Amino acid sequence: SRAKLYQPDQGPRTTFADVAGIEEVEQEVTEIVDFLRDQERYRRLGAQIPHGVLLSGPPGTGKTLLARAVAGEAEVPFFSMSASEFIEMIVGVGASRVRDLFEQAKKVAPAIIFIDELDAIGRARGGAQSIGGSDEREQTLNQILTEMDGFTGSEGVVVLAATNRAEILDQALLRPGRFDRRVTVSPPDLAGRQQILAVHTRGVPVAPDVNLQNVAAATPGMVGADLKNLVNEAALLAARRRRDTVGQADFSDALEKIVLGTVRGIMLTP
Ligand code: ATP
DSSP states (O other): OOOOOOOOOOSOOOOGGGOOSOHHHHHHHHHHHHHHHOHHHHHHTTOOOOSEEEEEOSTTSSHHHHHHHHHHHHTOOEEEEEHHHHHHSSTTOHHHHHHHHHHHHHHTOSEEEEEEOTHHHHBOTTOSOOTTOHHHHHHHHHHHHHHHHTOOSOSOEEEEEEESOGGGBOGGGGSTTSSOEEEEOOOOOHHHHHHHHHHHTTTSOBOTTOOHHHHHHTOTTOOHHHHHHHHHHHHHHHHHTTOSSBOHHHHHHHHHHHHHHHHHHHHHOO
């Protein structure tokens, strides 16, 4: 018999307060939160709730964070799994793992299933070299589609998936009743970066000479994950310098270190 593999996340609750700089995107998923909180109201009106929502955007823009926040706001269990995990495992178990995952989620519904890196199994069939062998990948993908097609709407399970390569996905995934909602998560603009920096400095004693707007202006192209890392590097420098607060110099030096590190990394790549 198969061991029970899937359990909801036990980590601290994530809410929209933890997500910054992508407000339009938050609004698009608010409907899902509302449904998960009060399914009965939707059902009475015969409203069809989306089975699947595809979050697409570059790495580090907060797709996983947003999915977690939807679960946190709705106060429902969050089951998370990376698509590459399905197929990196022993051959032949991908489909049964998918079945397990949906089974566990339905048991405790309302719930969210989050599938990260959907493109690892969801790329168009017949494409170039796929990880884990194409049979395994296809069986796993087919099982996900079967599960979603089987939703009657009364399960109270919504599947969120993330990809940074939406263009290579199998069109079958995007059909009605599957991932028929698409939400694009873009890198933050100047104001967005400032808001993200504000979130990640919440627990950090920042010196009065630090102007987060200036830090945001100095970090074009950086996404949420980069900005979080920047704040942490600055705090590490301040600690090493035996300061009580994180100052402007710590931010500047951390930024320089990160940018130089990136440049050096690129130059050393054969
Ligand atoms: P990937 O495609 O690499 O999985 P992702 O888009 O799912 O990336 P996350 O894993 O959610 O990105 O981001 C990593 C971390 O960066 C988050 O846990 C969070 O701390 C921070 N972060 C990213 N985006 C944001 C944001 N918009 N607001 C606040 N923090 C963010």
